[in-house]
Amino acid sequence: xxxxxxxxxxxxxxxxxxxxxxxxxxxxxxxxxxxxxxxxxxxxxxxxxxxxxxxxxxxxxxxxxxxxxxxxxxxxxxxxxxxxxxxxxxxxxxxxxxxxxxxxxxxxxxxxxxxxxxxxxxxxxxxxxxxxxxxxxxxxxxxxxxxxxxxxxxxxxxxxxxxxxxxxxxxxxxxxxxxxxxxxxxxxxxxxxxxxxxxxxxxxxxxxxxxxxxxxxxxxxxxxxxxxxxxxxxxxxxxxxxxxxxxxxxxxxxxxxxxxxxxxxxxxxxxxxxxxxxxxxxxxxxxxxxxxxxxxxxxxxxxxxxxxxxxxxxxxxxxxxxxxxxxxxxxxxxxxxxxxxxxxxxxxxxxxxxxxxxxxxxxxxxxxxxxxxxxxxxxx
Amino acid sequence: xxxxxxxxxxxxxxxxxxxxxxxxxxxxxxxxxxxxxxxxxxxxxxxxxxxxxxxxxxxxxxxxxxxxxxxxxxxxxxxxxxxxxxxxxxxxxxxxxxxxxxxxxxxxxxxxxxxxxxxxxxxxxxxxxxxxxxxxxxxxxxxxxxxxxxxxxxxxxxxxxxxxxxxxxxxxxxxxxxxxxxxxxxxxxxxxxxxxxxxxxxxxxxxxxxxxxxxxxxxxxxxxxxxxxxxxxxxxxxxxxxxxxxxxxxxxxxxxxxxxxxxxxxxxxxxxxxxxxxxxxxxxxxxxxxxxxxxxxxxxxxxxxxxxxxxxxxxxxxxxxxxxxxxxxxxxxxxxxxxxxxxxxxxxxxxxxxxxxxxxxxxxxxxxxxxxxxxx
Numbered sequence: 001x002x003x004x005x006x007x008x009x010x011x012x013x014x015x016x017x018x019x020x021x022x023x024x025x026x027x028x029x030x031x032x033x034x035x036x037x038x039x040x041x042x043x044x045x046x047x048x049x050x051x052x053x054x055x056x057x058x059x060x061x062x063x064x065x066x067x068x069x070x071x072x073x074x075x076x077x078x079x080x081x082x083x084x085x086x087x088x089x090x091x092x093x094x095x096x097x098x099x100x101x102x103x104x105x106x107x108x109x110x111x112x113x114x115x116x117x118x119x120x121x122x123x124x125x126x127x128x129x130x131x132x133x134x135x136x137x138x139x140x141x142x143x144x145x146x147x148x149x150x151x152x153x154x155x156x157x158x159x160x161x162x163x164x165x166x167x168x169x170x171x172x173x174x175x176x177x178x179x180x181x182x183x184x185x186x187x188x189x190x191x192x193x194x195x196x197x198x199x200x201x202x203x204x205x206x207x208x209x210x211x212x213x214x215x216x217x218x219x220x221x222x223x224x225x226x227x228x229x230x231x232x233x234x235x236x237x238x239x240x241x242x243x244x245x246x247x248x249x250x251x252x253x254x255x256x257x258x259x260x261x262x263x264x265x266x267x268x269x270x271x272x273x274x275x276x277x278x279x280x281x282x283x284x285x286x287x288x289x290x291x292x293x294x295x296x297x298x299x300x301x302x303x304x305x306x307x308x309x310x311x312x313x314x315x316x317x318x319x320x321x322x323x324x325x326x327x328x329x330x331x332x333x334x335x336x337x338x339x340x341x342x343x344x345x346x347x348x349x350x351x352x353x354x355x356x357x358x359x360x361x362x363x364x365x366x367x368x369x370x371x372x373x374x375x376x377x378x379x380x
Numbered sequence: 381x382x383x384x385x386x387x388x389x390x391x392x393x394x395x396x397x398x399x400x401x402x403x404x405x406x407x408x409x410x411x412x413x414x415x416x417x418x419x420x421x422x423x424x425x426x427x428x429x430x431x432x433x434x435x436x437x438x439x440x441x442x443x444x445x446x447x448x449x450x451x452x453x454x455x456x457x458x459x460x461x462x463x464x465x466x467x468x469x470x471x472x473x474x475x476x477x478x479x480x481x482x483x484x485x486x487x488x489x490x491x492x493x494x495x496x497x498x499x500x501x502x503x504x505x506x507x508x509x510x511x512x513x514x515x516x517x518x519x520x521x522x523x524x525x526x527x528x529x530x531x532x533x534x535x536x537x538x539x540x541x542x543x544x545x546x547x548x549x550x551x552x553x554x555x556x557x558x559x560x561x562x563x564x565x566x567x568x569x570x571x572x573x574x575x576x577x578x579x580x581x582x583x584x585x586x587x588x589x590x591x592x593x594x595x596x597x598x599x600x601x602x603x604x605x606x607x608x609x610x611x612x613x614x615x616x617x618x619x620x621x622x623x624x625x626x627x628x629x630x631x632x633x634x635x636x637x638x639x640x641x642x643x644x645x646x647x648x649x650x651x652x653x654x655x656x657x658x659x660x661x662x663x664x665x666x667x668x669x670x671x672x673x674x675x676x677x678x679x680x681x682x683x684x685x686x687x688x689x690x691x692x693x694x695x696x697x698x699x700x701x702x703x704x705x706x707x708x709x710x711x712x713x714x715x716x717x718x719x720x721x722x723x724x725x726x727x728x729x730x731x732x733x734x735x736x737x738x739x740x741x742x743x744x745x746x747x748x749x750x751x752x753x754x755x756x
Contacts (some may be wrong), residue, residue: 018668029676033683040695098547099721114543117422118719119552122501124544125425129505131542133512139537140519147523159519166514167507168492175498177467310404316468320461343467379731 001220002373009200011230023240027189028247035252038178040207050123051084053094053106060109065134070107073130107131173264174255174343177312180335182254183342184309187334189244190270191300193237194278198296200229201282202289206377216377226372234275241271257341262350265342269357270334276364277330283371303331333357344368383603390580397575398618401568404623422544427452430462430474433443435481443531444477444513447538452508462496472502475510486527490518513538550721555638558630559718562642565622566687566707568655570645571678572618577611577657578670582586585661611654619650641717641731646736649710655745656706662752681707691715706741709734 013019060066072078074085086103087233088094094106098118105117105127113131117124135162144156202208204225206216215225245267248254256263279294306329308315315335318326337353344350405731432616435441455471465471476494484491493510495502517534524530548650584590584607593603623643634642656677664670682688684698685707691699702708713734720727 018672021669021672026672026675027640030679033680036698037683037689037694039698040537041689041693042500045500047501051448095547101719114545116545118546118548120425120546122505124422124427126501126505126508128422128424128542128544129508129512132540133508135540135542136512136516137538138517138525139540143520143533143537144523156519156522160515162515162518164490165511166490166492167510168494169497171495171496171499172466175467177469202737208529312468316464318396319464320470332391339467343463 002224005225006228006232007231009203010236011238012203013196013200013233016199019199022195023189023192023237024243027185027192027240027244031185031186031244031247031252034178034181034185038181042176042178049081049084050126051086051103052127053086053088053097053103055091055094055106055108056087056089057109058109059111063109063113064136065138066107066109066113066131066231069130069134084128093095107327172343174257176255179255179342180308180312180315180339182248182252183335183338184304184307184331186241186244186248186267187270187307187331188300188309189241189274189302190237190267190334191274191277191303191331192272193233193240193279193295194276194296194300195270195293196233197230197235197275197278198282199289200233200290201226202292205282207286207291209364220359222340222372230275230279233278234271237271237275238268243264255342256338257343259341259347259350262341262347263338266334266337266350266354266357269354269361270330270337273330273334273361273364275358276361276368280364280368280371283368300331303329307332307335327356328360330357330360333360382598383606384610386612387580387584387607387614390583391576391614394576394579395606398572399536402625405564405568405622406629422546424451424544425502425505427472427506428470429453430453430455430457430465430471432459432462432474432476433519434479435477439482439527439531440517441477441482441484443534444517447513448475448506448509450504463737466496466498469498469500472500473497473506475506481722485517485521489523496603546604548721550716550719551633554631555718558626558633558638558642559714560690561626562646562714563687563711565626565646566649566685566710567678567682568622569618569650570656570681570707572652573615573653574657574660574677575670575674576614576618577654578661578664578674579667581611581657581661582664582667582670583609611657615638615650615654619647622646637723638717638720641720642714645710645717645735645738646715648735649706652706652710652738652745653744655749656743658749659745659752662756664750681705684708686711686715706738709741710739713738 012074053071054060057102070085071081073080075080075081086094086097088097088106091106091108094103094108094116096150098106098116102119104121105115105121106114107127108114113135115124115128115131117127140160143158144153148156203211204215204222205212215222249256277299278296281292285292285295304310306318306326308312309331315326315332318332326336331357333353337350340347340349340353426492429448431448433441433445438447445454455465457465457471462471462474466474474496478491478494481491481493493514495507495510497506503593513534516537517530518535520533524533525726584593588599594600623646626639626642630639633639653722660673660677663675684694685691685702685705686694687707688697691711694702713731716731716734720731
C-alpha cells in the first residue's frame with residue numbers, strides 16, 4: 001500500500017503543471033531576473049574612475065598643487081587613478097559637458113578654486129574632497145614657510161607627501177549582499193514545496209476529494225497513506241530544490257561559503273519545514289483547495305518579504321527591531337542559515353537557525369497530527 | 381450596462397492581488413520618499429561610520445573623533461551587531477582606535493587605525509578622510525611647538541573648504557525620488573492590468589458562456605465594444621489611483637510640468653499594459669496559468685528595465701535587451717524627466733520620441749490581439 005500510494009502520488013503531482021511551474025520553473029526564472037538585475041550593482045558601488053573637466057585658465061596653471069595633483073590622479077599608469085580629466089579653455093564648454101552629463105563636475109580656478117556640479121552625490125563629494133585636500137596641502141606649506149622660511153623645505157615636503165597608510169584593513173572578504181537575495185530564493189523554493197505536500201494531503205482527505213473519500217472508507221492504514229503521500233511530495237520538492245542549486249552554483253556562481261555538507265543539511269531541513277507548513281495548512285483549514293493554496297502562498301511571500309527578498313534591508317530592520325518575528329519565520333531561518341555559512345567563520349548562528357527550523361517542523365507536525373487524527377464526518 | 385456590471389462582479393473576485401500591488405506601491409513609496417524638503421544647494425555625502433575607541437578620549441584621539449563626526453554620520457551600535465551592520469550596509473565602515481593611539485602618535489610611531497569596511501564608494505570616502513586627517517596631523521606634529529598649537533593648526537587646516545556650486549534649478553533629490561516612484565508603478569500597472577483584465581475576460585471567454593451570449597438577443601459587436609470599454613474604464617481608474625497616490629507621496633513636483641510628463645507617460649504606459657493584457661487574453665488557454673504569466677512578465681520587465689534596481693546599476697547588455705520591452709521606454713521617459721532642466725521643443729524631443737515608441741508598442745499589441753482573435 002505504501003509503495004503503491006507513493007508511486008501514484010508522484011504521478012499525480014508530476015502531472016500537475018501549475019504546481020511544477022511554481023516549484024521548479026518559477027524560482028529559476030526569478031533567479032535569472034535577480035542575476036540580470038544585480039550582476040553589476042556591487043561593482044557600480046565601488047570607487048571607480050569618473051569624468052570631470054578642468055577649465056585650464058592662467059589661474060589654474062599658476063596653482064602647481066592643482067595642476068600636478070590632477071595630472072597624477074588622471075594618469076593611466078597610476079593604480080589609484082580617480083578621474084578622467086578633460087581640459088577645456090572656456091567655462092561654457094565645461095558647462096555644456098555638465099549639462100549633457102558627460103562629466104560629474106568641473107573645476108574653475110578664479111581667485112579661489114570652485115567646483116561646479118549638477119547634483120549632490122558621492123562622486124561630487126569625492127571631487128570636493130580632492131580639491132579640499134589640495135587646499136590643505138597648500139595651507140600646510142604656507143604655515144611651514146611662515147614659521148621656518150624655506151629652510152629644509154624639501155625634507156618637510158617629503159614628510160607631507162609620505163604615502164604611508166594609517167589604515168589597517170581587516171574587512172571580511174565575503175561582503176556580497178546580493179547573495180542574500182539568492183538565499184531568500186532558496187527559502188521561497190523550500191516553502192513552495194509546501195504546495196506539493198498540501199495538494200498530496202488533500203488527495204487523502206475525505207472532505208477534499210473523491211479519492212480521499214475512497215481512502216477514508218478503505219481498510220488501508222491512514223498513517224501509511226498520509227506518510228507515503230508526504231514522502232512523495234518531499235521527493236519532488238527536493239528534486240526542484242536540487243535543480244535550483246545546480247542553477248545557482250554552476251550558472252550564476254552563487255557563493256555558499258566553505259561548508260558544503262552544512263548547506264545540504266540546511267536545504268533538506270528547510271524543505272521539510274516547507275512541507276510541514278503545507279501539511280499543517282492542509283489539515284487545519286476546512287476550506288477549498290484554492291483557499292488553502294492562497295494561505296500557503298501568502299504566508300510564504302510574507303515570510304520571504306520579511307527575510308529580505310524584496311530588499312535585504314528589510315531582513316536587517318526586522319532582525320534589529322522585532323527579532324522574534326524572524327526567529328519564528330522559516331523563510332528567514334533558512335536565509336539566515338545560508339547567510340551565516342557565507343559570512344561568518346563560526347557555525348554557532350547556523351546551528352541556532354537549524355534548531356529553530358527543527359522546532360518549527362516539530363510544532364507543525366504536532367498541529368497536523370492533532371488535526372488529522374480521529375476525524376469523522378457526519379455529512380460530506 | 382449589464383456587461384459592465386458583470387465585468388465588475390468578476391473583477392471584484394480578483395481584488396486581493398490588485399490591493400496587494402497598491403499596498404506594495406504605498407509601502408515602497410512611503411519607504412523611499414520620506415523627505416520632501418526642497419534641496420537646491422550642494423550637500424556633501426555623509427557616510428555612516430561606527431567608531432570603537434579603545435584609547436583614552438583625549439587630545440588627538442578626541443580631535444580625530446570630532447573631525448569624523450563633522451564629515452560623517454557616527455552610528456552607535458552594540459559591538460556584536462557590527463558585522464551584520466556592515467553586511468547590510470547600515471554602516472559603511474567600522475573604525476577601531478587602538479589603545480595607546482594618542483601616546484604613540486605624539487611619540488611619532490605613526491599608529492594605524494583598524495578598519496572593517498564594505499568596500500563601496502562611501503567606505504572609500506571615509507578612508508580618504510582618515511588618511512587626510514592623519515597625514516595633516518602627522519605633518520603638523522613636526523611643525524607645532526605644543527600639543528595645543530598642533531590641534532589648532534590641524535583644525536584650521538581641515539576647516540578649509542572648496543566652494544561647490546550646484547548648477548541646477550531643479551531639486552534633484554526630490555526629482556529622482558519622483559522618478560523612483562513612477563518607475564515602480566511599472567510593476568503595479570503591468571501586473572494589475574494584466575491580472576485584472578485577463579482574469580475578468582477569461583470568464584467571458586469560456587465556451588458555454590460565449591455560446592450563450594452569441595445566441596442571446598444582445599448585439600455581439602455591441603457586447604464586445606462594452607467589454608472593451610469596461611476594461612478601458614478599469615485601466616483608467618488604475619491609472620487615476622496611481623496618479624493620485626503620486627500626488628500624495630511625491631508632493632510638489634506633481635504640480636509642475638515635470639509632474640505632467642510623469643502623468644502623461646503613465647497614461648500611455650497604462651494603455652500599453654492594457655493592450656498587452658488583451659493580447660495575452662487571446663493566447664492564454666488555461667485560467668490557472670494567468671498568475672504565473674503575470675508574475676513572469678511583470679517581474680521580468682521590472683527587473684530588466686530598471687523599475688526595481690536603478691537604471692545606472694544595470695549592466696549595459698541588460699539595458700540593450702530591455703529595449704525590446706515597452707517598460708524600458710516608459711522608464712526611459714521618467715529618467716529623462718529627472719534631469720530635464722528647461723522645457724522647450726528641443727529638450728522635449730527625446731521624451732516624445734520615447735513616448736512614440738511606447739505608443740507603437742500599444743498599437744502592435746492591439747493589432748496582434750485582433751489578429752489572434754480573428755484567427756481563432
